Amino acid sequence: MEPLVTVGVLSAFVVYGTFVAFVNTDYFVDPYLSPFFSPCLASNCEEATWDLFGTHWGFSPALLILPFPLGFRLTCYYYRKAYYRSFLWSPPACAVSDFRSSYTGETKFPLILQNVHRYFFFLALPFPIILLYDALRAFRFEGEFGMGLGTLILLANAVLLGLYTLSCHSCRHLVGGGINLLSQAPIRRRLWGVSTRLNARHMQYAWVSLFGVLIADLYVRLLANGVFSDPRFF
Amino acid sequence: MSEAVTLRIWRGDAEGGEFREYQTSTSEGEVILDVIHRIQAEQANDLAVRWNCKAGKCGSCSAEVDGKPCLLCMTRMDLFETDETITVAPLKAFPVSRDLVTDVSLNYELAKKVPPFNPVPPEPDGTYRMQQIDIERVQEFHKCIECFLCQNVCHVIRDHDDNKKHFAGPRLFIRVASLDMHPLDATDRKDLLADELGLGMCNITKCCTEVCPENIRITDNAIIPLKERVVSRRYDPVVWLGRKLRSRT
Numbered sequence: 001m002e003p004l005v006t007v008g009v010l011s012a013f014v015v016y017g018t019f020v021a022f023v024n025t026d027y028f029v030d031p032y033l034s035p036f037f038s039p040c041l042a043s044n045c046e047e048a049t050w051d052l053f054g055t056h057w058g059f060s061p062a063l064l065i066l067p068f069p070l071g072f073r074l075t076c077y078y079y080r081k082a083y084y085r086s087f088l089w090s091p092p093a094c095a096v097s098d099f100r101s102s103y104t105g106e107t108k109f110p111l112i113l114q115n116v117h118r119y120f121f122f123l124a125l126p127f128p129i130i131l132l133y134d135a136l137r138a139f140r141f142e143g144e145f146g147m148g149l150g151t152l153i154l155l156a157n158a159v160l161l162g163l164y165t166l167s168c169h170s171c172r173h174l175v176g177g178g179i180n181l182l183s184q185a186p187i188r189r190r191l192w193g194v195s196t197r198l199n200a201r202h203m204q205y206a207w208v209s210l211f212g213v214l215i216a217d218l219y220v221r222l223l224a225n226g227v228f229s230d231p232r233f234f
Numbered sequence: 235m236s237e238a239v240t241l242r243i244w245r246g247d248a249e250g251g252e253f254r255e256y257q258t259s260t261s262e263g264e265v266i267l268d269v270i271h272r273i274q275a276e277q278a279n280d281l282a283v284r285w286n287c288k289a290g291k292c293g294s295c296s297a298e299v300d301g302k303p304c305l306l307c308m309t310r311m312d313l314f315e316t317d318e319t320i321t322v323a324p325l326k327a328f329p330v331s332r333d334l335v336t337d338v339s340l341n342y343e344l345a346k347k348v349p350p351f352n353p354v355p356p357e358p359d360g361t362y363r364m365q366q367i368d369i370e371r372v373q374e375f376h377k378c379i380e381c382f383l384c385q386n387v388c389h390v391i392r393d394h395d396d397n398k399k400h401f402a403g404p405r406l407f408i409r410v411a412s413l414d415m416h417p418l419d420a421t422d423r424k425d426l427l428a429d430e431l432g433l434g435m436c437n438i439t440k441c442c443t444e445v446c447p448e449n450i451r452i453t454d455n456a457i458i459p460l461k462e463r464v465v466s467r468r469y470d471p472v473v474w475l476g477r478k479l480r481s482r483t
């Protein structure tokens with residue numbers, strides 16, 4: 001059952017993400033920007049965060065940024081476990097035989113590339129901060145301070161993504177796990193402690209943050225299509 | 235109150251064997267090892283089963299119950315419905331000696347590949363000091379009772395016999411972790427992990443963690459941190475470039 005759910009949810013997410021990236025519209029409803037398009041870095045953005053690529057970029061601006069979070073999740077230790085089990089059946093479940101008779105683990109190309117995870121961690125690190133910035137911007141409605149349901153959704157999404165990123169195993173290693181004498185590095189020891197506590201829930205954060213991104217985009221998309229209007233708290 | 239129960243137990247030796255069915259009774263609070271002992275006493279005096287402590291602390295009684303690797307002395311009978319037949323088999327990853335007893339010497343052979351604890355020089359007053367925070371991580375690994383359930387469930391060796399030569403397995407990874415993370419150990423085992431012990435063969439699917447009766451978080455706290463340490467050694471582009479340049483000159 002569990003592998004089926006994993007296959008279903010991950011495939012649905014990939015299909016949805018591809019769809020959203022190529023449809024390339026309905027991702028901004030003032031002041032809400034969909035996380036699939038944030039930061040928006042080209043002139044063809046509905047709302048450019050930073051016009052880095054100007055008019056040189058003619059494709060969907062989502063394609064400029066999605067490779068980073070995608071690579072981060074693809075090489076994530078938790079997602080690896082999830083898709084090795086559910087997609088590759090290696091193993092399908094504990095004490096159930098592998099699907100394939102030969103096995104080299106993560107020692108050969110392409111799976112040896114999983115070792116780059118920590119570099120994706122660095123690349124993914126700015127995203128929660130940028131999304132937090134988006135969420136803070138979503139407190140302004142036509143120059144006035146306000147808050148709508150969308151504001152809360154964007155805020156929750158940024159926080160969840162932050163928790164997912166900071167609970168990463170590579171993060172845990174980099175902040176302190178890699179040294180043996182934590183007692184002599186009080187700051188790293190504290191950071192390692194925080195990361196370790198978060199890390200215990202990494203799987204949960206992986207899933208909720210995935211749904212967070214999905215819901216945030218869907219929300220903006222539905223608003224853009226006038227399916228309903230954003231409930232405003234003030 | 236005692237209840238009737240049916241067990242299918244694997245009987246045989248290295249040459250081969252079969253499952254045989256035994257009907258007996260069980261009473262409240264029993265574990266499956268109690269029932270096996272009853273069968274041994276009443277119906278099958280020659281049934282071989284290894285055990286010592288009956289308290290989940292010696293790691294002798296590992297077997298597979300309904301296909302799930304577990305300690306026979308810690309698997310309570312009330313986990314099962316009374317009308318179901320319970321299947322008890324020897325560990326799949328190791329050669330059978332007889333009945334439920336397997337030969338786990340492979341693990342001791344693999345252990346020889348790991349260089350033992352090698353203390354750093356003592357402090358000027360001739361003593362050693364450790365901070366609790368530095369030794370805490372390692373203490374989790376010392377809980378291991380060497381039941382080898384993790385080795386048995388690990389698909390790298392369970393399903394691929396040929397890997398036994400170059401894959402140390404989760405039990406030994408926590409052993410290496412306990413040494414490599416030790417505040418007073420001077421030996422570096424990262425190249426060994428990558429080249430001889432097959433750390434890269436593990437695909438972190440966590441079955442070892444799921445079966446460990448001591449609840450050691452083998453994958454999260456030992457294997458993944460070791461993989462990260464190996465990444466620093468092997469796959470850090472700066473380090474890699476430095477090595478390339480040095481080997482050129």
Ligand code: SF4
Nearest residue numbers: 388436438439440442
């Ligand atoms: S996590 Fe690695 S060592 Fe543990 S059972 Fe899975 S493949 Fe084997």
Ligand code: SF4
Nearest residue numbers: 378379381382384446
């Ligand atoms: S790590 Fe756990 S499962 Fe593996 S041998 Fe030790 S106690 Fe048994």
Ligand code: FES
Nearest residue numbers: 076077078168169
């Ligand atoms: S993001 Fe999951 S381990 Fe790094």
Ligand code: FES
Nearest residue numbers: 287288293295307
């Ligand atoms: S008999 Fe000692 S662990 Fe079961």
